[in-house]
Amino acid sequence: MNDSYHGGDPLYDLRHSTAHLMAQAVGELYPGVKYAIGPPIEDGFYYDFELPEPIREEDLPRIEDKMREIAARDLPIVREEMRRPEARAFEERADQPYKVALIDDLPEGEVISFYRQGDWIDLCRGPHVPSTGALKHYKLLHTAGAYWRGSEKNRMLTRVYGTAWPSKAELDAYLNRLEEAKARDHRKIGKELGLFVFAPESVGSGIPLFLPKGEMLRHVMESYVREVQTRYGYQHVWTGHLVREDLYKRSGHYDNYADVMFPPMRDEDANINYRLKPMNCPSHMTLYNHSGLRSYRDLPLRFAEFCTLYRYEKSGELNGLTRVRSLTQDDCHIFCTEDQIESEFKLALALIQEVLSRYGFQDYRVRLSLRGEEPGGKYVADDEKWSKATNALRSALDSTGVAYYEAAGEAAFYGPKADFMTNDVLGREWQISTIQVDFIQPARLGCKYIDEEGKERTPVVLHRAVTGTTERFLGVLIEHYGGDFPFWLAPQQIALIPIADRHQAYANEVCTALRAAGFRAEVDSRNEKMAKRIRENELQKVPVQLILGDRDIENGTVSIRRRGAGDLGAKSLEDAIAYFREQAAS
């Protein structure tokens, strides 16, 4: 939800009214405050203020106390209406420049509504709860800076976020959910499980350094997607990390993407600038162009690549693994005819569905991102091609019956796209997969194929990523699983615990057999009590532990402890391997 919210949902009305309550409290505590906007949002609300002095996090309880005091007055919340000139004059007298600006922006119409509670009044479309006494279960969460009207050219205001719920139980449940999310933070778990580190040496920490277990996760994830892609008829290619800058001038990226490219590297002798590759598309199209003349019989042609790209993200944008400067896309470019767009889209959809389901993401929604209203701007102008591409996507989505919604102004400069949003176990939404139609770049870079009538034509390109980037997806996965990865994905699948030194040789022997069978196993031979090693391997979330002692040597067995299920008892090595194969498949 955003400030385009028009009311009607009781939960949102409650949050909207709580935002007003907070604004009134802030007004009483900070005379001279200027109010901007205060909408309800997913799970809560915020209000933007311009303040004579900053609000700090430790001031929030004081504001909450004042809110409770105002709520206890049980002030009726009353709608009032003014004609536009009176409303404008009213806010000018009140020295509320942001409200004046909002009024000037409202669509033509004579009547403008305000909501009053006691002696406090705010420009607002409403609706609201009947009285401040109805507001009981809320909490202010944190403060943040936010630009007026969301533009970095404007003044930065102080935004206070809060949450509000109809009952104490729901409020507590929500606060618990926040705590749980904090405990699952991938940066925290990544450190605890020894997956990756951020070193100050790695340029503003936009470059994660992966430890052996983290690299194993990357490897397993990439191998899996590679296997699926091969099965779906994709071909994997490799185009490296450096690209001549003139390619990006021809593709259009130089004009549209320059701010996220690292500065050029210069070859003075040859008078050539090179760039670290920020995207694969132009490279794949170059590969297409220089690997023989293509006919319609060669299409669709699907070039996939796992390559690390480099983007010069602003320092304040960096965030753990979910926003980095070196990112590895599971990228693919599908060269096809216009007639093949729909079937290729469906094939990609099936692939995405299979992969997301393997990772335990049950359902997803699609956001169809289209060109904005205004012609020109960042979008390459060619109305016919835009509408053709847009219709192809709509048609493919309609025929597959996937739920989707449209977002104007969110498209890439070269065409519309479909982004796949999914929710993790905590209900948070993530954008992962994407499919983008491109009628522009193939033409710019001179991609051709010969059609049935022997004529040269320009192929359509679908840009497609399944997991998006390995880094971000891993971050999402860590939080999704809380670090407790399924057996097939776990960087270490099996820990072998020899009870005493004399069991060491047997443990090594079993470990060798398990590795030969394709499992990721390690012997924990530290001189610690068995129970301590079990505890630590549990905390490291190793899915299976094999306890090996005198009884096992005597009977030729292994004693299996499965994380989550406990002691499964002794099995022969063959039975154990069969059990692990079963675990790896599920």
Added chain:
RNA sequence: GCCUCUGUGGCGCAGUGGUAGCGCAACGGUUUUGUAAACCGUUGGUCCUCGGUUCGAAUCCGAGCGGAGGCCCCA
């Protein structure tokens, strides 16, 4: 980049003006163990950096760098 907050041994933390402490880890030793923490001992910190205030700074102030939450962006 912008706003607010923040920075103490490998990790998690305590210490608010009188030149640093705890737990875990690491290391040495004892122990040889059957399903979530054996015992004893020992290392290890120019308290992010630079500058200032002060007789004296981990502690106060300023700048820089890093981190967190947001904003603008975005895979």
